[in-house]
Amino acid sequence: MSKADEIELLHEVTQWFYREADILDYREYAEWLKLLHPDVRYFIPLVRNVPRIRDTEFTREQEDNAWMDEGFTTLEKRVKQILTNIHWAEEPPSRVSHLITNTVILSVDGVPGAREVETRSRVFVYQNRIDDEVNHFVGKRIDRLVESDNGWLLKHRTVHLDQSVLLAKALTVFI
């Protein structure tokens, strides 16, 4: 890939991330679902304090426990639950801002029009609700996007949160 192509692709995916963040932060959840591939996997593993030489820091996708480990059906249920307006953990709604930064392209496969790109970013999701409840969800996010007739769609997301004990009473925001 030429330098110009790489810059263009990076611009495209980061703009996609910012648009996704806008959709979530402005609570347009039905629109957010349209950004997901039907076979999407959304995975936030648990993090453990283990010796540096062990490979057991993160729980394994579709094998172990996790904060979230699911596909489109459950993500859609989360959206529907918020839209009932009686999901008390999000009613009245939290104020949420997604900051996405440090995006690098890890790999690009496929031909133009059907490419698949993997990126790694840092995310900072700020949540404030009621009066003084504040939660910070900070970590590394690895995304795989696929190109379709409707633009890029999210095929796979892994979020490595930088917390072992979750310092939040609930995880009702998408990261």
Add this chain to the structure above:
Amino acid sequence: MTKPIDELIVQDKGLVSREIFVDEDLYKQELSKVFARAWLFVAHEDQVAKNGDYVVSKMGTDTVIVTKDMEGKVHVLLNTCTHRGMRLCRNDMGNARTFSCPYHGWSYSMDGRIVETPGDLAGVPGHATYYHGELDKKDWGLVRAPRVKVYKRTVWASWDPDAPDFEDYLGDMKLYLDYALDGRDGEPGNNEMIGGVLKWRVPSNWKFAPENFIGDNYHDISHRSVDLVGINPSGGTGRRDDEPDEATTLGFPKLGHGVIGEPPYFEEPEFVEQWAQNPEVLEYYRQVHKRREERFGDERRVSMTVGTIFPNMSFHGRQPRTLAVFHPISPTEMEMWRFFLVDRDAPQAVKDMARHYHLSYSGPGGLTESDDMENWSYATDSSRGEISRSIYFNYEMGLGHARELEHLEGAVENGVFTEENARIFYRRWAEFMKAGSWDDIYPGKGPGPDPTGKAAAPADESK
């Protein structure tokens, strides 16, 4: 100054003072009188599967190392170097024969060939020189919980050497705990823990959680949103498969435990389809049902949905099948842990479906549990005010309407909607808080409560 315990828990009126959910002094008393005495859940045996495996856990506000020694015996040791207090093990889990303190290098061995008792002090840098060989290493081993019980792959401990045996502590509540820990077909102890424990902080007094799980069907409205959306593993609305019509609340007034479940029965009811979204899983449960019929015949058995073992352990026995512990952090904060269980020998499809369902239901990201967190947190928060902390919570529902029950020792049956089990929980809490030692609160000791109201009512000899 806080009020005397009997003014905080007004048993004959079903009143509980909000002070017990926010007050710093009561919280400190609770740590010594409840948490340093009671049997506490500390680990699942899968976390210490092999000799030398260890996992760090909590008992009250203390951190402990749960470890399997080189002979396969489980120990619960205070996770602090006896020399200068450094947190000895800062990993969550691993495998080690020796724990060495990073501060001055004192080391403790889990190997009975090196020390008399695993957990004893094995190595002290400069013992012969700086200490002139005078430090008696036997006196400075890790502090150990004197009572440890491995029960159907779960590990429990108590700091009090005078605590009753674990099974006496459970009483007939054991049958209901067994329902969660035994295989779906009733095979004793057939459970496996899915890897990883959910741990999260909740700005709630710890007692809101066991009170909820001990028998609060009334709070169903909290979960209306998930019920509308439906995470039922057979499809459609609701958050679980249909439950038996016999479901009620059962409590153990002298023990402080309670459950939402079915009273003992002697014949397996007809099979009801469950986990029906996956035919392979549905078939597994059909076979399980047959095996239950064969195993139990006309013997006594129980089943249950949720329950609490006093003080801070609750469990779901059916859907989802999970264990929970509520660790106190401060009067107004707890750390909640969740463990997910499946049948050890179940087909992978059964385990996978259970894991996905557990995750969609439980934990901070669970569609059901997230709404509980909101309720407990803001109930705690709004009990902090100078005026609001001076008033009582109302636990009047069903007061005096408990019924005696056959085939279950020391239990009462209270109907589906009642606050009897919460009253039982706070009554036991009050007994612990007033007791000088286990002598005063030993299971079955003393006249005990009479939630049926018979003792208070004048005798009617006309019937």
